[in-house]
Amino acid sequence: MITRSRFIAALGLAGLLVTSVGCTDSLNAGPLVYVDNEALTHELKGKANLAGKPALQAKVRAALARLYGDSPNQIRVPEGSGFPRGGLTLANHRQIGEGESARIEPIQALLPNGSPDPAHRQAGGFALYRRNCLHCHGVSGAGDGPTATFLFPRPRDFRKGVYKFTSTPSGAKPHRDDLTRSIRDGLLGTSMPAFDALMSPSEIEQVVDYVMFLSMRGETELALIEEGSISDEKDADALGDDIVKEIATGVFEKWKSAQSQVMNPSTPRTASDRASVLRGRDLYLGRTKEKLECAGCHGALAKGDGPSFVPVDVFNMVVFGGDPSTRQERVDALDEKLRTLWNQKPDDWGNPLRPTNLNRGVFKGGRRPIDLFWRIAKGINGAQMPAHYPTLNEAQIWDLVNFVLALEHDPDLLASVPPAPAPRLAESGSTR
Amino acid sequence: MRNWSILFGLAALFSVAAFLYAPFAAEWWLPNPPGELHHSVSTLGREIDFLFLIILAITGLVFIGTQVVLVWGAYKFTDQLDQQGKPVRPATYSHGNHRLEVVWTLVPAAILVFIAVYQLGTWARIKYPSRAPKVPPLAEITARQFQWVVRYPGPDGRLNSPDDLILINDLHFVKNKQALIYLKSSDVLHSFFLPYMRVKQDAVPGLTIPVWFDSDRAGSFELACAELCGWGHYKMRGKVVVHETEAEFEKWASNRLAEQNRSQLGMASGAEGY
Structure with a gap:
């Protein structure tokens, strides 16, 4: 009797302890730290890396810590990065001033009675990122959070500073509003949800700041690795302060200059009448002098099944047909033709890529005419979609936009024309 | 061992008190607009709330009744030992009571049938596609x-x-x-x-x-x-x-x-x- 009541008391106490400890960092597997870029310590084929150069590796880590802070809990916004509004509300801290001399104070929002408000302990971009984004995008923004493996397309790796859905010229950094839009409205057709109902506009701005911060940090890391890979391990001056500063400034300048380069069509959208849609269809099918090859990727019926990519069933078998970690085995099992085709078409992050089925009316980068204009005019950074401006003039791009928007509601638009005699990979059927 | 019955009595009292307090606290009560704690915004919501309150009243009364019997029984018939450590009241065994069993089966059954029939109209108005507004x-x-x-x-x-x-x-x-x-x-x-x-x-x-x-x-x-x-x-x-x-x-x-x-x-x- 006595032993049992002791046991029950112990059980009750344990339960109390667990609930009172709650979700503090003390239950984490370890301290929250940035993860090194793989190229810092590993030999990567065809990529700059610092494998076997411990002195330079240490210099890269030290430079990053000096510029961006030691850990996600101690963020520093580097001098010259240019976050004029926002950006300085960090993880539960506020930075006053810039660079290494900046003062960092804890955020102390007070309740009406003067005591610290416990709800405000989790403030700032990182705190919001940690709650809403980290489980997919990872601590360092490498797109390697715990849920990332299960998603297709994979969450974005911010460290290259490449973003797909932008309003700036091809290859340029995104405008701040592009990132805001992606977070607020989500990317329809992917696992990126819309956060409009989950965060206030000012919170979304803080997350944008933090994403840009992670990008700048990742880009600086990559640039330092690249610089280090052509430096001598024994050279004491390699990756010196001047070089680090120059590299970081280069990264910041690219972001800053993109903010004034938004592409705004000078003519408004052509009225979406039948004539414009049919002109767009001719462009799509490559029957104009520009000889566009849209159907090569997006398919003769725009179902995303063109011959430049592996057939849909093969793609589905490789990507969704089993454990994500054994994907390479499924690629190796393909016949040579398919394997070559597969290896030609990854995105810039090395992930499998698929042209969009344009019949569904689902557009990841947004369905506004201006969004589609940007996709066609400037292409999609990091993916295989090329830029078409100025090969096409604005009127032609608007015709294409009208055609793409009409497809969803007019499935016969392409089915009613005889398929263009494009060279097809006739034998490239399925492997099974 | 009488303390156990007091503990059970307190637990029951606390539960009843929580339910009596709930209608006066926004966080404890049904989701309604601020300042209007007892106003459900939708027509069908008001019907559902009414059904909810009926069931809450029935189960609440049954809960109070069974708790009173439980605590009273535990208090009154607690084990008592004499100086030799033998029970003062030896246990007796009975073979049940047919009438009592019929009663405590039929009464809850009648209540359940009442609830099941009484909500039919509301359920139809909420869920039957044929009742969807034109x-x-x-x-x-x-x-x-x-x-x-x-x-x-x-x-x-x-x-x-x-x-x-x-x-x-x-x-x-x-x-x-x-x-x-x-x-x-x-x-x-x-x-x-x-x-x-x-x-x-x-x-x-x-x-x-x-x-x-x-x-x-x-x-x-x-x-x-x-x-x-x-x-x-x-x-x-x-x-x-x-x-x-x-x-x-x-x-x-x-x-x-x-x-x-x-x-x-x-x-x-x-x-x-x-």
């Missing part, structure tokens, strides 16, 4: 992992036409007007949950399910997913805005449609910095 649909809502895609019919009033307005997690309708939506799912089971309107309906892949509701208060409310649908289940929250007038709703819709049809930026943005 109004043009407000929207088609497609649940997907992990958001609600809300497709409004646009100016022509027809769904799946080129002028549809498509928004994410943003449900708008007009005060005092029946709103009818068609609920779909594009991947797994979700559940469309409007706590303030007392609406909860599973979204089932392959089915198009009509759901209807109204609100007699304008303002902002909440949409949630009530079926664990995957790792991002908690992210499936939506905004629900009830407009005061039809004109206000139309103005909002035409603004959003203009944004959806945007082909040029309004002004040069981002001159310097971010």
